[in-house]
Amino acid sequence: MAGSYDRALTVFSPDGHLFQVEYALEAVRKGTCAVGVRGNDCVVLGVEKKSVLKLQDPRTVRKIVMLDDHFLLIGVQIQIPGLNADARVLVNKARIECQSHRLTVEDPVTIEYITRYIAGVQQKYTQSGGVRPFGISTLIIGFDPNDKTPRLYQTDPSGIYSAWKANAIGRSSKTVREFLEKNYKEGLSKDETIKLTVKSLLEVVQTGAKNIEIALMTADSFIK
């Protein structure tokens, strides 16, 4: 069925699919789970930490990274080596863009701007020859400069981005999202947001503090 339309990225299939992009989305679905929840005045990211091999130093396996000092990004990785590198490259580009923006506009980036930029980069790699899409979806959280409203955005390999109140990506994201839909309320306090994030992650992750990493962001601070 997919047949000969798999190979080239720049070829549509007869029923209007870009198979490479869809396979990239599939790769994302195999990655470890990540959840983002927006509260009243804070936003929380939770990641499932895959088990670290015995000799590996756990501190060097990072999934939540800072893009600029007022917001950060999370990437989903999968066990197949190579896609973590996609995240690294994308994060690097985003960091450069943040600083360029600060230089020319004399203002830090807004979350929407940097999300649009990252999504734009991801889209560009779906429309060129000889390249493949980034195999990562990202959740971007933070606050705009001089603004108190928390923000949560998601991008995916096709280059689409959208804002969310709460979202999950990666493994079993559908289950987690359903859980979030059932339990999300507007105007969650800090503790409630954290609790919701942890509980939703526990749906798919084995219990134990070692397996979950949480990052909490408020308008004026960032706690991991």
Add this chain to the structure above:
Amino acid sequence: MDAFVNRFKETPTFWADEISMLDGFGSYDAVKEFSQPVFEIPAVQNANCTDENSDSECRIKIEHGTTTLAFKFQGGIIVAVDSRASAGSYIASQTVKKVLEINPYLLGTMAGGAADCQYWQRQLGRHCRLYELRNKERISVAAASKLLANMVYPYKRMGISMGTMVTGWDKTGPNLFYVDSDGSRYKNDVFSVGSGSTFAYGVLDSGLDYELSTNDAIELGRRSIYQATYRDAASGGSVRSWEFIGLYDVGKLHWEYCGL
């Protein structure tokens, strides 16, 4: 010359440049759209081609004579300009519009080469509009002035003559920046630009006070321009002043005629 051209030649990348604010701004956009002349640009070799002071035989006489000023006060910003255009000792026009609307809430003044100022400020207007459409909010005056300075910098020493004040209202209130074709960009509360600026500064500085009432501020601006036109041969015509009186723009045009 080769090195210069090579700098701006297309790099052989596989795909287009990254989408970013810098794309279309900064050093490359203007040069891509600008067709490079086939001959050597004389000013690259000899920056004194248009500078009258260093080479009395300079071939291009650009209109430099002018007086423009702007200052911040409690009611907003006053921008006052004269309206004479001179080419050497010939008065080309007495009714030049030296205040250019970049967009409804950003003003730029013209001093130096008229064509240079008009062209670059139109380009700035285009970029500001694009910014507004992409980011759903108005560009800040700091960013707009920075864009202008970056646009003009690659042409440094190529004969652009432009000394402009970019001013307007943004989220942080009224702002006033000075940008010129040497690439400088300054922020301050009061500026005067042009051949008559020294005269204008004298009057302006002695009468300047943040707490001026609107009418007093207009009168101060008008007086400064008048004094400058009185003494400076290259400034004259009539005084045109603009006043930003609100966050949601509104430039009010006052026509004043002063005896010369």
